[in-house]
Amino acid sequence: MYERLQNLIFQFANRTETIYTLGRKAENKIVKVDNQRIYVETNSSRDKYALGEKENPYRVIRKEWLLGALNKLLEKKSLIDQDLVEFGRRHSFLMAFLAALPFVEAKNVKDGSSIRLKEFTTADLPGPFNRSMNFMKEQKESALEIPFIRLIYDMLFYMDEEAPVREKRETLLEVMYLTIVSSTSGTQITESVAQRKLTDALGWLQNTGLVDENLNVIGQREGEMNSNSFWWVNQGKSAAVETEGGFLWAPKRAKNGTALAHHTDLTKAKPGDIVFAYSNGAIRSICRVVKEAVSANKPTSLAEDLWGVKGNLLEVQYYPLHLHINRDEIPHEWRLQEDGPFDRNGNVKQGYFYATSNEFANNLINLFNERIPEEFLEEVPLSGEHTRVKKFESVGSLVSHIHSYITNKGFYFTEENIKNLYLSLKTKPFVILSGISGTGKTKIVQLFAESVGATEGNGQFKLIPVRPDWSDGSDLIGFEDIKGDFKPGPLTDALVEANKPENRDKPYFILLDEMNLARVEYYFSDLLSVMESREKVDGEYVSVPVVDRPEVGRLMLRNNVFIIGTVNMDETTHPFSPKVLDRANTIEYNDVQLANFSIFDQMEEPQAAVVSNEQLAGEYITLKDAFADNEELIREVTDWLVEVNQILEQMKLHFGYRVRDEVCFYMIYNEQGQLMTKEQAFDLQLHQKVLTRVSGNDADTVKVLKELYTFCTGHAWDADIDVERESRFPQSAAKLANVIKKAEHEGFTSFWMG
Incomplete structure (x- = not known):
C-alpha cells in the first residue's frame, strides 16, 4: 500500500541537500542517495572522521528505517518524538525528514516536536481554471496561494521528470486519499471526486505555466533559491x-x-x-x-x-x-x-x-x-532551471522522434509529412499549411512544437487567431495609443521572449490560425519585408527590427522564430499574392483516411524532448553561403528549375532568384539529413514553391500546364491514361492532372482548385 509514496521519499532525498532537526535545528547534509540508503553528514560525523574515530564522514540512514517511519506516520496520521525512538539515535533525523515532505506539517508541542499529515476538505479544493483571466504573473501567484495547489506543485517538483504522467497522477492521488475528506460527510474523498479535483488542480498549474504537459515543474521552483555558489x-x-x-x-x-x-x-x-x-x-x-x-x-x-x-x-x-x-x-x-x-x-x-x-x-x-x-x-545536480537539451544523433532520428510523438498523441500524419515540414521550416522559417477544414493543420504545428519542447506553457508556442477585420500590422505587432504609449500585439509579446539572449537557442513557434481570413498583404507586409532583411553578422542571425520601442526594446526576426500560417480556400477567405507565395513553402494537407485506426493499436505515452534551435534552424541565407560545399547538387537542381522556368515564361509566370535559392536550400538540407531521395524532395518543392503560382482561364494556361505535366512524367498529357504514379515527380504530376481537368471542364483553374 502507498507504493508510489514510498518511491517518492527517495526522489525527495535526491533533490534535498539539507535537513534541519525540528528542535535544535542541527544541520544534516544529504551527500549521497542510492536504492537502499541515504548518506548524511553532520558536524559531529565530520569531526569524528577528522579525528580518525570514524571510517567515513557520514551516517547511514537505511531504507527500512525510512519506510518504517513513513508507514507509521501514514497509519497514525500524526507522530511525536517518542513514536520513533525504536529507530535509535536516527529518530530526530527521521522526524525532520518526514516533516520536510510536502504533505506533512510540523509544530512544536510542550514535550518536544510533533508532525502530522496535512488536512483538507473538498471545500478547500479549487474548481476548474478560469481561462478568461489572462494575467499570467498574477495567476501564478494566486495559484500558489491556494494551499492544495501548492501541495500538488511541491509534490511534482520532487518527482522523477522521466516518470510517466500516469505514475505521477497515482502518486498525487495516494496523497489526496490520505489528506482530504468530504466537507459534508467527513469521510475519505471518493475516487471519482479525487480524479476530477486533481485534474482541476493540474489545469491551474499547466495554464499558469508552472508545470508542463508531462507534469514537470517549469524552471526553478517558486520561492526556492539556488544553494550553489x-x-x-x-x-x-x-x-x-x-x-x-x-x-x-x-x-x-x-x-x-x-x-x-x-x-x-x-x-x-x-x-x-x-x-x-x-x-x-x-x-x-x-x-x-x-x-x-x-x-x-x-x-x-x-x-x-x-x-x-x-x-x-x-x-x-x-x-x-x-x-x-x-x-x-x-x-x-x-x-x-x-x-x-x-x-x-x-x-x-x-x-x-x-x-x-x-x-x-x-x-x-x-x-x-x-x-x-x-x-x-x-x-552535480543543479537547482534552478537547467533543462537538459537532447542532442539527436542525426536529423533522421530527430524527425522520427517528432513523428512518433505526434502519432502517440493520436493524430495521423505520414513520416514524409513530418520530413517535409521539418525541411520547409529549416529552409525558411515561414510556412503556409493549406487544405480542407478538419485535416489537422493547426494540430500538426502544435504537436510538432510540443515534441521539441516548445509549449504554450513555456511561451515557446503561440497561437494567434487572425480576424477578418485586420487591415494593417497593428493588430499583430502593436500600436501607439492616444497617450503615445506603445501597446504590443501578440506577435510582439512572443518576440520579446525570443530575442532575450538566454532564449536565442530555443525555438519559438508562432501559429497564425486562419491566416487568410484577412488580406495577408495588408497586415503581414511589414513582416515579409523584414524576413528578406535577415543577415548573419559575427555568427549571429539578425534583421531590421520588427519593433524598436523603449517599452519592448529592439526586436528582430532571429533564426529561432518560426512563423506558420494555416489557410482554407473558400468563399470566406482571401487568395494569396505572388509576393506571399514566393516567400513560403505552401504545404497541402488534403489526404484523409477516415478508416485508419492502426495508429491506436500500439500507442505509448508520448515524451517530448527539449531540442535546441541549432537542430532546427537553417544555416544559409544566400546561395553563396552554400555553393562551395554543394556545387554539384546546386547545379543539378538549377538545371531542373531552368527547364521549369522556360515553360512558365510563356505565361510570364516564371520565378526569380529567391525561389531558386530556397529550393536549393531545401535540397541541400534533405541531402545532409538523408531524409528522402533527390527526386522525392524536388517533387515536393515543385509542388510547394512553383505550382502555387499557376492559374488562368485560357488555352495558353492549359498548354503550359500540359508541358509541366510532361516535364514531371516524361509523357504527353492524355486524360485517359494515369501515369502519375510511375512519374519521377508523382505528387506534382497528380496535382497538374487535377488542375488541367479543372481547366478543361470549367474554363478556369488554379493551384487552389486542384
Missing part, C-alpha cells in the same frame, strides 16, 4: 598545470605584501560550488569544488615567477567542455551587468578568482547546455 577563475599560464593537478592556487599576498580579494576569495568557496575556468579567451572547463581551501605553499609544478610562495589551494574536479565558450559568445549585455569577472566595458578583468551571480551562472549554463559534459550534470 558560482565562481569564475582566470587561469592564464597556470591553466594546464592546475587542470592536470585538479586544483586552483592563489597567493595569500601579492608581491608587495597586500592581500588581494581576488586571491583570498578562494577560501570562500565551499564543496559543491561551481567554477567556470577561463583561459586564452574562452571558458574551457567547468569545475566542482571538492574540498574547502587549505593553506599550501605554491605547488612546484607552477612556474617560478608566478606570485609568492605562501597561498591557498582549492581542490576541484575539472570537466572539460565539449566545445569552448569564447568570451564574445557570452551576450554582451550579460557581461555589462555582471560586476565580478567583467569590467564596465564587458571585458574580462585581470584578477584571478571572482564570484558570479546565480542569475549569470544559470543563464550561462542554460545557453551553452549542450557543451557541458553529461557526467558533470550527473555528479
Whole structure:
C-alpha cells in the first residue's frame, strides 16, 4: 500500500541537500542517495572522521528505517518524538525528514516536536481554471496561494521528470486519499471526486505555466533559491598545470605584501560550488569544488615567477567542455551587468578568482547546455532551471522522434509529412499549411512544437487567431495609443521572449490560425519585408527590427522564430499574392483516411524532448553561403528549375532568384539529413514553391500546364491514361492532372482548385 509514496521519499532525498532537526535545528547534509540508503553528514560525523574515530564522514540512514517511519506516520496520521525512538539515535533525523515532505506539517508541542499529515476538505479544493483571466504573473501567484495547489506543485517538483504522467497522477492521488475528506460527510474523498479535483488542480498549474504537459515543474521552483555558489577563475599560464593537478592556487599576498580579494576569495568557496575556468579567451572547463581551501605553499609544478610562495589551494574536479565558450559568445549585455569577472566595458578583468551571480551562472549554463559534459550534470545536480537539451544523433532520428510523438498523441500524419515540414521550416522559417477544414493543420504545428519542447506553457508556442477585420500590422505587432504609449500585439509579446539572449537557442513557434481570413498583404507586409532583411553578422542571425520601442526594446526576426500560417480556400477567405507565395513553402494537407485506426493499436505515452534551435534552424541565407560545399547538387537542381522556368515564361509566370535559392536550400538540407531521395524532395518543392503560382482561364494556361505535366512524367498529357504514379515527380504530376481537368471542364483553374 502507498507504493508510489514510498518511491517518492527517495526522489525527495535526491533533490534535498539539507535537513534541519525540528528542535535544535542541527544541520544534516544529504551527500549521497542510492536504492537502499541515504548518506548524511553532520558536524559531529565530520569531526569524528577528522579525528580518525570514524571510517567515513557520514551516517547511514537505511531504507527500512525510512519506510518504517513513513508507514507509521501514514497509519497514525500524526507522530511525536517518542513514536520513533525504536529507530535509535536516527529518530530526530527521521522526524525532520518526514516533516520536510510536502504533505506533512510540523509544530512544536510542550514535550518536544510533533508532525502530522496535512488536512483538507473538498471545500478547500479549487474548481476548474478560469481561462478568461489572462494575467499570467498574477495567476501564478494566486495559484500558489491556494494551499492544495501548492501541495500538488511541491509534490511534482520532487518527482522523477522521466516518470510517466500516469505514475505521477497515482502518486498525487495516494496523497489526496490520505489528506482530504468530504466537507459534508467527513469521510475519505471518493475516487471519482479525487480524479476530477486533481485534474482541476493540474489545469491551474499547466495554464499558469508552472508545470508542463508531462507534469514537470517549469524552471526553478517558486520561492526556492539556488544553494550553489558560482565562481569564475582566470587561469592564464597556470591553466594546464592546475587542470592536470585538479586544483586552483592563489597567493595569500601579492608581491608587495597586500592581500588581494581576488586571491583570498578562494577560501570562500565551499564543496559543491561551481567554477567556470577561463583561459586564452574562452571558458574551457567547468569545475566542482571538492574540498574547502587549505593553506599550501605554491605547488612546484607552477612556474617560478608566478606570485609568492605562501597561498591557498582549492581542490576541484575539472570537466572539460565539449566545445569552448569564447568570451564574445557570452551576450554582451550579460557581461555589462555582471560586476565580478567583467569590467564596465564587458571585458574580462585581470584578477584571478571572482564570484558570479546565480542569475549569470544559470543563464550561462542554460545557453551553452549542450557543451557541458553529461557526467558533470550527473555528479552535480543543479537547482534552478537547467533543462537538459537532447542532442539527436542525426536529423533522421530527430524527425522520427517528432513523428512518433505526434502519432502517440493520436493524430495521423505520414513520416514524409513530418520530413517535409521539418525541411520547409529549416529552409525558411515561414510556412503556409493549406487544405480542407478538419485535416489537422493547426494540430500538426502544435504537436510538432510540443515534441521539441516548445509549449504554450513555456511561451515557446503561440497561437494567434487572425480576424477578418485586420487591415494593417497593428493588430499583430502593436500600436501607439492616444497617450503615445506603445501597446504590443501578440506577435510582439512572443518576440520579446525570443530575442532575450538566454532564449536565442530555443525555438519559438508562432501559429497564425486562419491566416487568410484577412488580406495577408495588408497586415503581414511589414513582416515579409523584414524576413528578406535577415543577415548573419559575427555568427549571429539578425534583421531590421520588427519593433524598436523603449517599452519592448529592439526586436528582430532571429533564426529561432518560426512563423506558420494555416489557410482554407473558400468563399470566406482571401487568395494569396505572388509576393506571399514566393516567400513560403505552401504545404497541402488534403489526404484523409477516415478508416485508419492502426495508429491506436500500439500507442505509448508520448515524451517530448527539449531540442535546441541549432537542430532546427537553417544555416544559409544566400546561395553563396552554400555553393562551395554543394556545387554539384546546386547545379543539378538549377538545371531542373531552368527547364521549369522556360515553360512558365510563356505565361510570364516564371520565378526569380529567391525561389531558386530556397529550393536549393531545401535540397541541400534533405541531402545532409538523408531524409528522402533527390527526386522525392524536388517533387515536393515543385509542388510547394512553383505550382502555387499557376492559374488562368485560357488555352495558353492549359498548354503550359500540359508541358509541366510532361516535364514531371516524361509523357504527353492524355486524360485517359494515369501515369502519375510511375512519374519521377508523382505528387506534382497528380496535382497538374487535377488542375488541367479543372481547366478543361470549367474554363478556369488554379493551384487552389486542384
